Amino acid sequence: MSLFSENIKYLRIKKEVSQQFVADAVNIPRPRYAKYEDGKNFPPPEILLSLSRYFAMSIDLLLSVDVRKIPMGDLLKLENNRLLLPITVDPLGNNMIEVVTQKAKAGYLNGYSDPEYIESLQQISLPFLGPGKHRGFPVEGDSMPPHEPGSIIVGKYVERLGDVMDGRTYILITKSEGMVYKRLNKNKKNTLVVESDNRFYPPYEVRVSDILEIWEYECSIGRSDKKSESDDTDDVKGMFIELKREIREVKKRLG
Structure with a gap:
């Protein structure tokens, strides 16, 4: 059988x-x-x-x-029966938050709907977040300042795609790219526009059919106390990015 x-x-x-x-x-x-x-x-x-x-x-x-x-009482049923998420609580009744560490990240794409995998993740409690299903994800790269590599983004599970708000940041789990943290916009019917806050990285589109999970930003946990770069530095960066875009447009017209 x-x-x-x-x-x-x-x-x-x-x-x-x-x-x-x-x-x-x-x-x-x-x-x-x-x-x-x-x-x-x-x-x-x-x-x-x-x-x-x-x-x-x-x-x-x-x-x-x-x-x-599976202890059925520890599962959260979501709209349209798409999947069931395990819920655990601490002795005070606060929902525990699973943290996908950098080490565990590689297995998340295959284990996101497996209660045994989820139960194996490290857990923390952040009572101030209130109700809802939350999970922590690691940050990579420099595309979403001021969050630096090693930081953890804590997101709230989004049950319906219609709940995604333009301009807000989300952890996106997709079949093709795995786990990314970006700013989303819903200006097309079957796709989301995914944008980085670091303007060096161009926006791109993700098909809705490629999305496995969406987690809305709630808070971040970081270890760095590095001072943010000055506005002058940002202005210089912006000038170079704009120049790069103009050169690209010129090449398109000449090509």
């Missing part, structure tokens, strides 16, 4: 319903459903989605995690 077949059998028994009851709920014959539980057949995408909705369990978890090992 596959992990999927074991999971749907376990969830059905936990709900105390028959195979016929589940089959009727997803509008298929009982013998067909029975083959899914026996591991003899695998459902097509539309039936897989129906089973996911019926059992209130994300497809990711049905396929890749032994749900018998």
Whole structure:
């Protein structure tokens, strides 16, 4: 039997319903459903989605995690049943925040929906953040000053793409680029414009279908007390960036 077949059998028994009851709920014959539980057949995408909705369990978890090992009371159900996130609390009842360290970052793209991976992450508590699901992510590079490499951005999970606000900063988890921290704009239907605060880096577009998670900036944790660069320095940088853009435009016209 596959992990999927074991999971749907376990969830059905936990709900105390028959195979016929589940089959009727997803509008298929009982013998067909029975083959899914026996591991003899695998459902097509539309039936897989129906089973996911019926059992209130994300497809990711049905396929890749032994749900018998998951404490259901510690999971947060999100809109449209897209995935379930583990929630842990400290002795005072404050939500714990998982921190994706630089070492753990490489595995996040594969483990973001795996409760066992999430539980393995280091945890901190920041009670002042209030309700919502929060997680910490490491910063790399110089594209988002004043945040420096080694800093941690704490973000709040965004359940709906429509909740993204133009001009705000977000941690973006994508299939193609992995983890990035940028300023977002929704000026196109199926894409987001991703911008760096360091104007040296040009903006680019990310397709909505490529996005796995979005976390809105809540606070940052840094170790550097370095004094920010002066406005004069920023002005000089701006002049060079503008000059570079003008040269690029000239080359386009001549080409």
